[in-house]
Amino acid sequence: MGKLNVTEPVSLIEQKASEELVEFMKVIAEPSRFRIIQILFTNSHSCVNKLAEILCISQPATSQHLKILKMANIVVLHRNGRQILYSLDYIGIREKYGNGIDYLGDYFKNIQKR
Secondary structure, three states, X not given: OOOOOOOOOOOHHHHHHHHHXXXXXXXXXXXXXXXXXXXXXXXXXXXXXXXXXXXXXXXXXXXXXXHHXXXXXXXXXXXXXXXXXXXXXXXXXXXXXXHHHHHHHHHHHHHHOO
């Protein structure tokens, strides 16, 4: 990857990685959605009511955030009887945003070397 040179054309791989990263950041830029990801990372799974309680927002608002995260392949739901539990979709995140996340990691590694 190397040093960023604005005069060089961006490769298709770098362009795709950048687009993936931008899409991922748009989804997690909303503070409540970012907090949901943090909670699920720590607790592995949770129901919508518990998330709403922790976030101090309504259950419908929490459900809407979870819907957006699910559509973005960031969370997945599991049924446990009548209860629906949400957890991070590590496979979905890797498949959909892996190139972008790797690209960002490489970018910051190069910055640290300066």
